Amino acid sequence: MSPAVTNTEANPVRHEDHQSVYDGLLVNDAHWAFGTDFEDPLAGVDTTIPEGLDPHDLALYCLMLGDDALVLSHRLSEWCSNAPDLEEDIALANIALDLLGQARLLLARAAAADPSVVPALPPGSPVPAEDAFAFFRSAGDFRNVRLVEAPNGDFAETITRLLLFSSHRLEIFRRLAQHPDAVLAAVAAKGVKELAYHRDFAARWFVTLAQGTDVSRQRTQAALARAWPLKDELTQGHDVEIRVGVDPATTQVDLTTVLTQVLSAAALDAPKAPVLAGVNGLVGRDGMHTEALSLLLAEMQVVAREHPMGTW
Amino acid sequence: MNTTERAREIAATVTDPELPMLTLEDLGVLRDVRTDASGRVIVAVTPTYSGCPAVATMRDDLVHRLQASGFPDVSVQLELSPAWTTDWITDRGRQALREHGISAPGPAPRGPLPVTMSPTRRQLSCPRCGSHDTTSISEFGSTACKALYRCQACLEPFEHLKEI
Numbered sequence: 001m002s003p004a005v006t007n008t009e010a011n012p013v014r015h016e017d018h019q020s021v022y023d024g025l026l027v028n029d030a031h032w033a034f035g036t037d038f039e040d041p042l043a044g045v046d047t048t049i050p051e052g053l054d055p056h057d058l059a060l061y062c063l064m065l066g067d068d069a070l071v072l073s074h075r076l077s078e079w080c081s082n083a084p085d086l087e088e089d090i091a092l093a094n095i096a097l098d099l100l101g102q103a104r105l106l107l108a109r110a111a112a113a114d115p116s117v118v119p120a121l122p123p124g125s126p127v128p129a130e131d132a133f134a135f136f137r138s139a140g141d142f143r144n145v146r147l148v149e150a151p152n153g154d155f156a157e158t159i160t161r162l163l164l165f166s167s168h169r170l171e172i173f174r175r176l177a178q179h180p181d182a183v184l185a186a187v188a189a190k191g192v193k194e195l196a197y198h199r200d201f202a203a204r205w206f207v208t209l210a211q212g213t214d215v216s217r218q219r220t221q222a223a224l225a226r227a228w229p230l231k232d233e234l235t236q237g238h239d240v241e242i243r244v245g246v247d248p249a250t251t252q253v254d255l256t257t258v259l260t261q262v263l264s265a266a267a268l269d270a271p272k273a274p275v276l277a278g279v280n281g282l283v284g285r286d287g288m289h290t291e292a293l294s295l296l297l298a299e300m301q302v303v304a305r306e307h308p309m310g311t312w
Numbered sequence: 313m314n315t316t317e318r319a320r321e322i323a324a325t326v327t328d329p330e331l332p333m334l335t336l337e338d339l340g341v342l343r344d345v346r347t348d349a350s351g352r353v354i355v356a357v358t359p360t361y362s363g364c365p366a367v368a369t370m371r372d373d374l375v376h377r378l379q380a381s382g383f384p385d386v387s388v389q390l391e392l393s394p395a396w397t398t399d400w401i402t403d404r405g406r407q408a409l410r411e412h413g414i415s416a417p418g419p420a421p422r423g424p425l426p427v428t429m430s431p432t433r434r435q436l437s438c439p440r441c442g443s444h445d446t447t448s449i450s451e452f453g454s455t456a457c458k459a460l461y462r463c464q465a466c467l468e469p470f471e472h473l474k475e476i
Contacts, residue, residue: 044389101363
């Protein structure tokens with residue numbers, strides 16, 4: 001949109017600024033046809049790495065946090081036009097948008113920290129680094145936890161997962177806001193405010209569903225039983241998280257307090273189900289995923305991979 | 313008026329693409345306008361939300377407006393810290409919001425964030441009829457920054473800019 005389109009009393013349109021309303025569209029050069037935006041989300045931000053932080057570790061850590069947000073954002077956006085009512089549809093889309101914003105910043109931060117982790121594309125490729133991460137990596141290169149890749153299931157499952165995820169991420173980001181890397185700290189400080197809204201939204205619905213009808217309670221109970229075995233992967237802590245980020249173990253007490261509060265308001269007990277095992281000890285953070293991620297990526301990436309040089 | 317002051321004055325007239333009754337300055341998004349030795353104008357903005365899709369438009373609008381006013385070299389930079397808060401919306405901005413039927417935010421929450429399982433309690437007044445008898449419809453509205461409310465007196469729905 002060009003400035004001439006905005007007409008307010010304080011700021012009347014000056015038509016002489018433009019020959020035609022389409023001029024504004026033609027100002028910038030051709031852009032890659034996919035992705036979220038056409039500008040570095042860290043434009044003008046100082047991305048110098050503080051002393052004592054290993055750039056490769058920092059990049060991997062940003063990928064872990066970024067991939068969690070990207071994959072859950074995609075899952076939540078699958079609800080678009082399918083949610084139980086219009087308000088919840090919009091709420092889920094808004095939460096997806098917040099997470100996508102966090103993902104963009106984190107993936108861009110990963111690329112700036114260690115360009116060698118960005119997937120190699122042919123010379124002359126118009127694809128920015130954040131989009132190269134999103135669209136040109138295969139499942140084995142994604143570092144998200146398996147919790148976020150599971151299919152949405154019903155509304156109760158989506159809410160339950162969002163409750164576990166946002167409660168955990170809020171505790172991580174709260175601590176990450178003091179991280180020595182100024183970019184990571186800024187992303188986290190901003191994210192805390194957004195995640196507080198996500199967690200409240202999920203907690204309210206969780207209690208409403210659990211205390212609603214027999215059917216909604218039964219479904220919420222089933223959703224909790226399904227999500228619970230994947231919860232501990234959030235708090236286990238990969239070596240990289242422990243070395244350069246927030247060790248998730250340090251959030252355990254606060255996370256348990258929050259979840260206990262919500263479960264008690266819902267009058268539901270924490271399931272006793274065992275943790276979902278890894279494959280030879282490898283889990284999502286190591287790039288070991290369930291088949292659900294491959295199917296998700298196939299849909300998310302197909303057009304970009306089909307037209308990697310597409311510009312408009 | 314020197315060059316920097318003039319550039320600042322022009323940048324301050326650019327409006328938000330999603331809340332066009334607010335200038336970027338009134339929204340608190342415009343953080344700094346300065347010029348360097350070469351005459352380049354450097355504008356610093358702080359995004360409202362991590363995923364705010366309006367940032368690209370804001371940047372383009374700032375560049376176009378300044379270029380049309382005789383500043384050919386403009387660079388828009390992001391300032392991520394401190395994070396944007398609704399507390400930065402000016403009094404003039406709050407007034408403009410109300411005049412356009414949008415309820416202005418209260419003070420942003422500070423300190424620890426306890427989980428709340430009941431609807432957020434806000435003392436709002438309907439921007440149309442002034443009644444305090446309002447009810448929350450949804451914490452998420454047409455954009456990430458707004459919640460949906462309804463006035464119980466005049467029955468009209470209205471938007472509230474969420475405290476963040």
